[in-house]
Amino acid sequence: MSILIYAVVALTLIGVIAAALLYFTAQKFKVEEDERIGKVAALLPGANCGGCGLAGCRNLAEAIVKRGDIDGPSCPVGGNEVMTKIASVIGVEAVAAVPKVAVVRCAGSFAAAKSKSQYDGIQSCAYANSLFSGESGCRYGCLGCGDCTRACKFDAISIDKTTGLPVVDDEKCTGCGACARACPRSIIELRNKGPKNRRVFVSCVNAEKGAVAKKNCDNACIGCGKCVKVCPFEAISLDKNHAYIDFNKCKMCRKCVEECPTGAIHAVNFPPKKVVETPQNVVNVEN
Amino acid sequence: MSLLNVSGSPHVHGRESVSRIMLDVCLALLPAILVSLLCFGWGALKVLLLSVASCMFFEWCIEKFLMKRESTLGDLSAVVTGILLGLNVPSSLPWYCIVIGSLIAIGVAKMAFGGLGNNIFNPALVGRAFLLISFPVQMTLWPKPLVTRGSLFFNGINSADVDALTGPTFLGAIKQGGVEAVSNFSIMDHFMGTVGGSIGEISALALLVGGIFLLIRKVITWHVPVAFLGSAFVFAGILYLVNPAKFIAPHYHLVVGGMMLGAIFMATDMVTSPMTAAGKLVFGAGCGLLTILIRDFGSYPEGVSFAILIMNAFVPLINRGFKPHRFGVVKEVKNAKA
Amino acid sequence: MLKTFKKGGVHPPDNKISRNAAIETFPIPEIAYIYLNQHLGAPAKAVVQKGDKVKVGDLIAEASSFMSANIHSSVSGTVEKVDEWIDASGYKVPTVIIKVEGDEWNESIDRSPELVSEIKLDKQQIVAKMKEMGIVGLGGAAFPTHVKYAIPEGKTAEYLIINGVECEPYLTSDYRLMMEHSDEIIVGIQIQMKALGTNQAFLGIENNKPEAIELLTEKASHVEGITVVPLKMKYPQGAEKQLIKAITGREVPSGRLPIDVGCVVDNVGTSYATYYAVQKNQPLFERIVTVTGYPVRKPSNFLVRTGTPISKMLEAVNPDYDNCGKVISGGPMMGKALVSLDVAVTKGTSGVLMMTKGESQRHEEQNCIRCGKCLDACPMGLEPYLIASYSKLQNWDKVEEAHVMDCIECGSCQFTCPSFRPLVDYIRVGKRTVGQIIRSRNIKK
Known part of the structure; x- marks a missing residue:
């Protein structure tokens, strides 16, 4: 019995001494830091995705507190909600930012962009990009090795096995832009999510002449300019042999979608019944 | 013409492959297996077949149901683990011990780390160590060989099972009876293999033949075995010189117990040994030193497997410490007539 | 020895x-595609235009910088266009395309067979x-x-x-x-x-x-x-x-x-x-x-x-x-x-x-078995398996520490790897990325 008592007493003593030691060391070596940093960091999602352009959430918190406002780097993942809370912590007014989503601007699926060679290397777009123009021959198109999927911290982008193209899950995408930075061909663009997640965009970025582009891919934008003419809001411009829709001007009338001869303009999340379809003019309707 | 294949250089590959390496190891173990069959008869064969089969079975199961990936049985590494595990136990070991040993070897020591290449410890040795600690009685019951040295090559396999009646091994006898027990054993018996012991460790000659084959096939390099045996010899020699009444002569150490099997087949396992020549020398020397320490001072009579396992843990450190010499790291070159 | x-x-x-x-002399092609970047460094600048007549040995593009080289016509004929054509890099590069007519050489070339x-x-x-x-x-x-x-x-x-x-x-x-x-x-x-x-x-x-x-x-x-x-x-x-x-x-x-x-x-x-x-x-x-x-x-x-x-x-x-x-x-x-x-x-x-x-x-890639054969094969004394795995994990600091820039991409490691690992692929990715990191660091300095 006495052994038991000795043991309990000895362990308690050791515990008390260790606790006292720890307490005094913690006091002695305390690092003075703006307490707001901890508060801001607690508000951030903590995924350390790098979407803000900094190494992690903690770094963003430090940067925000150091600036004293939220006009600098911001958290695209937490979006308005989080940034408003942060603004109140550091005592400034928050201005609403438009939520964004990643959009893949290539429609060169296996069916549309026939393979003319066969890649047999590591699954890295960066490497494939350094090796050749791509299996289809299009030097602007998606290589399909999935660098974007590996960059995504939220599991929001995946390669569709039937088309070989990345597909973005609107629900999961936080618009952090990690995939866009990972893509060696800058195919992925961050666009406004749009009302009810509806958006119209040109799904091609190739800068080659129409005939060359068409030879590599059936879905390529050939720079014909029909959409530019049909657009009533002057939202579409033609640069480097492909069209681009300015999402601030676009009113989602979808006239361009019907006009496009190659189906390069995609309208997503519109109710399917409204879409006029001709065999030539297949519109990619998600959900 | 079909689609052109595009990939980065190089576009050719040598004849090396994992399965070829593993097959070479199996072939190199054949002489040792043959001697064990002659000495222990069907018991040895049963143990070997069961351990190979259960190792393969467990690897297949784990990859199929737990890891959900394609089976890697084709690389033959499970076969090698199975054979080595079988060679490291006595031929009288009950079947359930072998199955449990295989499960530990494959499941815990290999697949839990991510399969071949990612394991830190030699799977067969982990299996053996586990069995030795869990089933000390069964693991130290050494059947007497069926043949004597004189009749080794004339009798063929005896169809009768070996009696479980056993004699002590050399090292066990020394541990219990002191140095005088040496006189009961013949070093030649140990060299040829007509002694009791684990299935594969008995014949130093057969293991050496296998080792030479591996050297010729460039599966192993000379560094680990030579450093292992060399350091064991030197260290045991020093102890012998200090006190010949307490310690046995160094040349006994080299041929008895699992020394040859360990030095040639277990310590040279690619996955769990260092990469550079210098690292291999350090690793081998450490193994030799620890083996003699355990044999001469420890409570277990045999220390090869524990020595190798301990050194396995140091391999990542050795790999860090002994990097290859980089080309172009030279003292500032005197520019000719600069 | x-x-x-x-x-x-x-x-x-x-x-x-x-x-x-x-050695056989190969017949002159009907159309010649002469790239402007046949050398290491900056592409040469074309000095001919569509419709120009050229002879064998005529200068068609001149070096655009110190690290560049002149390019001469290999055929005689008419320049069809100065355009792009696919080259061994898998991409289209600036090219002078010449339609061949006869085989007329520039007069300054000494075509006599005597050894001088x-x-x-x-x-x-x-x-x-x-x-x-x-x-x-x-x-x-x-x-x-x-x-x-x-x-x-x-x-x-x-x-x-x-x-x-x-x-x-x-x-x-x-x-x-x-x-x-x-x-x-x-x-x-x-x-x-x-x-x-x-x-x-x-x-x-x-x-x-x-x-x-x-x-x-x-x-x-x-x-x-x-x-x-x-x-x-x-x-x-x-x-x-x-x-x-x-x-x-x-x-x-x-x-x-x-x-x-x-x-x-x-x-x-x-x-x-x-x-x-x-x-x-x-x-x-x-x-x-x-x-x-x-x-x-x-x-x-x-x-x-x-x-x-x-x-x-x-x-x-x-x-x-x-x-x-x-x-x-x-x-x-x-x-x-x-x-x-x-x-x-x-x-x-x-x-x-x-x-x-x-x-x-290529054979299917297997786990690295740490055999060290790539270390033995590397003529530069590097650790290819290590660089490749760091590169796969995108740990560029470690890739640089492992001296990836010394790699000459000879392919010996991949040739000898018993696990068929695409080591050179990963090392190249690492080398390229680390190269960029070093360059941008130097610019900052």
Whole structure:
């Protein structure tokens, strides 16, 4: 019995001494830091995705507190909600930012962009990009090795096995832009999510002449300019042999979608019944 | 013409492959297996077949149901683990011990780390160590060989099972009876293999033949075995010189117990040994030193497997410490007539 | 005991099936695609326009910067357009496309067959001539020769080392050149020695070419300063740093150039081209190309004008297209797999290699078994398995720490890997990324 008592007493003593030691060391070596940093960091999602352009959430918190406002780097993942809370912590007014989503601007699926060679290397777009123009021959198109999927911290982008193209899950995408930075061909663009997640965009970025582009891919934008003419809001411009829709001007009338001869303009999340379809003019309707 | 294949250089590959390496190891173990069959008869064969089969079975199961990936049985590494595990136990070991040993070897020591290449410890040795600690009685019951040295090559396999009646091994006898027990054993018996012991460790000659084959096939390099045996010899020699009444002569150490099997087949396992020549020398020397320490001072009579396992843990450190010499790291070159 | 470099190296089967095929002059193509970036460095600037008439040897593009080279027409005819065409990199690059009409040569080129062995030009004039004639290294990298011969202040070229090693399997273009044009090569080497101001040159040849060693030793015995060094066969002996180590025993420090140990390395093909440029006033517009591989029924060595499409050459050797899975520009260890057969011959094309379907498929990648064979094979003393795994994990700091920038991408590690790991692929990704990181860091400084 006495052994038991000795043991309990000895362990308690050791515990008390260790606790006292720890307490005094913690006091002695305390690092003075703006307490707001901890508060801001607690508000951030903590995924350390790098979407803000900094190494992690903690770094963003430090940067925000150091600036004293939220006009600098911001958290695209937490979006308005989080940034408003942060603004109140550091005592400034928050201005609403438009939520964004990643959009893949290539429609060169296996069916549309026939393979003319066969890649047999590591699954890295960066490497494939350094090796050749791509299996289809299009030097602007998606290589399909999935660098974007590996960059995504939220599991929001995946390669569709039937088309070989990345597909973005609107629900999961936080618009952090990690995939866009990972893509060696800058195919992925961050666009406004749009009302009810509806958006119209040109799904091609190739800068080659129409005939060359068409030879590599059936879905390529050939720079014909029909959409530019049909657009009533002057939202579409033609640069480097492909069209681009300015999402601030676009009113989602979808006239361009019907006009496009190659189906390069995609309208997503519109109710399917409204879409006029001709065999030539297949519109990619998600959900 | 079909689609052109595009990939980065190089576009050719040598004849090396994992399965070829593993097959070479199996072939190199054949002489040792043959001697064990002659000495222990069907018991040895049963143990070997069961351990190979259960190792393969467990690897297949784990990859199929737990890891959900394609089976890697084709690389033959499970076969090698199975054979080595079988060679490291006595031929009288009950079947359930072998199955449990295989499960530990494959499941815990290999697949839990991510399969071949990612394991830190030699799977067969982990299996053996586990069995030795869990089933000390069964693991130290050494059947007497069926043949004597004189009749080794004339009798063929005896169809009768070996009696479980056993004699002590050399090292066990020394541990219990002191140095005088040496006189009961013949070093030649140990060299040829007509002694009791684990299935594969008995014949130093057969293991050496296998080792030479591996050297010729460039599966192993000379560094680990030579450093292992060399350091064991030197260290045991020093102890012998200090006190010949307490310690046995160094040349006994080299041929008895699992020394040859360990030095040639277990310590040279690619996955769990260092990469550079210098690292291999350090690793081998450490193994030799620890083996003699355990044999001469420890409570277990045999220390090869524990020595190798301990050194396995140091391999990542050795790999860090002994990097290859980089080309172009030279003292500032005197520019000719600069 | 023959000389070789000490560290690393592998022994791929040499497969020189075209070794006895004498050099044939390949017919001039109907259309020539002459790239403007046939060399390392900045692409040349076109000086011709659509509709211009050109003769063989006319300047069609001039060097755009110090690190660039002139480009001459290899055919006579009309410039169809200055456009883009696919090259061995798999991308379209600026190209002058010429429709061939006849074979009219520029009058300044001396087309007489006599050997001119007297060297009239002085040091500066020779280097100027090299620049004018667009000479680049013909070993594969196509480094502009005049840049190499502009020896930096304070450095001296002690030795000229001529690379007749041809350590790449299959290729025989250098071997045939040495066998059939040894006299020109010897004069070329003398010219190069004069340009460098050195009186010692070594010609390294591997011992799988005993006839070439014998022939050139005999030829070199008549001139002063040229020594033929037979070398023990080992890949990558033709790599600059390994060759210097093998011949002189000197080790080029990490991150430095051969000139830092007093050496200049050139390919035998470059010596041959230098001879024509300096003695015959002929620009570099043709070269020897080996067309080989097991699907090829008639392995050949052709003297080809640059700009000839590879498809034309393949037709001439009657290959089994159905059994061909891969076409490589260069050798199997360091060559580039072609995306299209429309790619044309450049100054740096040493060979066209067809591979059978079986040869061209990579095996499935397995786990690294830490055998250390890649460490033993690496001629630069690196740890390829480590660099590759760091690169796969995108841990660029560690990749840099592992000295990825020393890698010469010779492929020995991948060749020897028993787990069929694509080590070089990962190492290249790492090397490229780390290179960018270092450059941006230097800019910041």
